[in-house]
Amino acid sequence: MQRESELKKWLHTCYPQQDFVLSFAAADADFRRYFRAVFKDNHSVICMDAPPDKMSIQPYIKVQHLFQAINVPKIYHADVQKGFMALEDFGHTPYLAALLQDKRPEVHKILLLEAVDELITLQKASLPDQLPIYDETVMTREMQLFPEWYVQKELGLSLTEKQQHLWQQAVSAVLPAILAQPKVYVHRDYIVRNIMLTRDRPGILDFQDALYGPITYDLVSLLRDAFIEWDEEFILDIVIRYWEKARAAGLPVHNDFDHFYRDFELMGVQRHLKVAGIFARLYYRDGKDKYRSEIHRFLKYLRKTSRRYHELRPLLQLITELIGAEEIQTGYTF
Known part of the structure; x- marks a missing residue:
């Protein structure tokens, strides 16, 4: 719950004066979790929570840059110290x-x-x-x-x-x-x-x-x-x-x-x-x-x-x- 609260605060700094609803989206086999933030105009972003004491988001950022030839999520905001990212939302259907x-x-x-x-x-x-x-x-x-x-x-x-x-x-x-x-x-x-x-x-x-x-x-x-x-x-x-x-x-x-x-x-x-x-x-x-x-x-x-x-x-x-x-x-x- 503490990480989720910190994520909400961070999102408010990224999207000031924009209300959103945050819901759990998925979890990986490691320590990462994903949330979906849906804004009033119905657009949404996927938020990665990667606890920095367990892992770093820097490899993701590096590979995302190298993999631009294919359809990978855009990175809208990233905070390496906090371990948070706001990413393009590819929807609900794997x-x-x-x-x-x-x-x-x-x-x-x-x-x-x-x-x-x-x-x-x-x-x-x-x-x-x-x-x-x-x-x-x-x-x-x-x-x-x-x-x-x-x-x-x-x-x-x-x-x-x-x-x-x-x-x-x-x-x-x-x-x-x-x-x-x-x-x-x-x-x-x-x-x-x-x-x-x-x-x-x-x-x-x-x-x-x-x-x-x-x-x-x-x-x-x-x-x-x-x-x-x-x-x-x-x-x-x-x-x-x-x-x-x-x-x-x-x-x-x-x-x-x-x-x-x-x-x-x-x-x-x-x-x-x-x-x-x-x-x-x-x-x-x-x-x-x-x-x-x-x-x-x-x-x-x-x-x-x-x-x-x-x-x-x-x-x-x-x-x-x-x-x-x-x-x-x-x-x-x-």
């Missing part, structure tokens, strides 16, 4: 809500291809030396969240010496392949909850953790989601369309689609392991249970992918030993 409301595949394809177009626009605008590198240290630390939080906390297990060897084999199979990918701006959370349905083009949110890294990362984030799932044929179709559009745009994707799809899949393994660990950490460390029930979806993704590639058999064996076997469709094999 992609996730629109996709869940209208389940027709043709509608999903239209929306996702619009998101793909926005992603390609962002990637075309990429420049080196503007963002930190999404390097081996960061990726390894992220993957390590799986044994540290999912295995140890969620399963209550410790990897045996044999299982640790399987884990290292899996890491060694994945990291070189994804680190070798061409690098672009990586949003790092390009998911349907962070894409807003707006009048002209998708509105992109929650980009403050962006890095410069593998070209397939954001496409994986978009298509292997935590809260909605598509069948393999549908995903393959969208990936092919991205690949065709990316090549036409001059982006450095591999000329052979099978090679590109393998890059996409191996990048997914890194992200799935990370997200499973993060969701477990959110529950056991932060007391947030909103995401815990979705861990199973990332385990399903991991099973499917590790069955398709010989170099990922150690990962499949490890997952089977930890949580048991599960018969599923394997889809396409390479």
